[in-house]
Amino acid sequence: MLYGSLGLIYELYTIVVVVLMNYPLKDSSSNIANNNEAMTSLSQTNKPILGYWKIRGLASSIRYQLIYSGIEFDEEVYEQGNAPEYSRDEWMKRKYKLGLEYPNLPYLKDGNEYKLTESGAIHRYCARKWCPELLCYDDVELYGKAEMVWGVVADLKGFVTMNCYRGDGDKKSLSNVAIPRFALVAKQLESNKYLIGDKLCCADFALMELIEMMDFISNGEIYKIYPSLQYYRNRMFSLPKVKEYYEDEKRSNARKLQFNNKSAKINN
Secondary structure (H helix, E strand, O other), rough: OOHHHHHHHHHHHHHHHHHHHHHOOOOOEEEHHHHHHHHHHHHHOOOEEEEEEOOOOOHHHHHHHHHOOOOOEEEEEOOOOOOOOOOHHHHHHOOOOOOOOOOOEEEEEEEOOEEEEHHHHHHHHHHHHHHHHHHOOOOHHHHHHHHHHHHHHHHHHHHHHHHHHHHHOHHHHHHHHHHHHHHHHHHHHHOOOEOOOOOOHHHHHHHHHHHHHHHHHHHHHHHHHHHHHHHHHHHHHOOOHHHHHOOOOOOOOOOOOOOOOOOOOOOO
């Protein structure tokens, strides 16, 4: 009886082995691969978030760079109150609750954990992650020039914007002192396609927005004095993806928002 029982057990074991060999269960690596695919699909829906005032300001150049890089993004928008208080409460109520190390606008949230402030840092981070050629890391001399022109454009932007808020509110007066400051940039663009030559850099996206602002302030006078700036502006807004974004009224805020906040003395 014992040997008969053992023989039956052996036969059953053999049948089970054969069945398993012919119909293998999904292995763990397959499950892991499926899980990874699900996580990848999920992560692709987590768009970066750009936070800023409901204006063009420092955010438009970041928007253009993200669009050029082929990155879809969401926005968190804060609106300044109306005169005479020009309340910033909408931003101040959230400023220290967002987990930002150095709370400021604009900010970028990339995923659940990574958060960044300061417009220059955001430009470079976005370039490093999604469009590294904008940093010119492959050419040390171009990299140096890219950093140099970033500083030049940032200084121009600071001067123009500051006088929109602190000046006398006269566009003509601001044009008279601001336009000559673009002379060196305009001269470079007479012979260069972009700020550092034939390659784009982050500063180009900042300059294209600043030129738009100066066009408004000077009523087009800046283009009469420096035609190279208009050619450059048109070239930038003809870039792949940027052109489509700018012309799509459903997607683009570029032509709808004001350049400055409500408290500025010069605004569109």
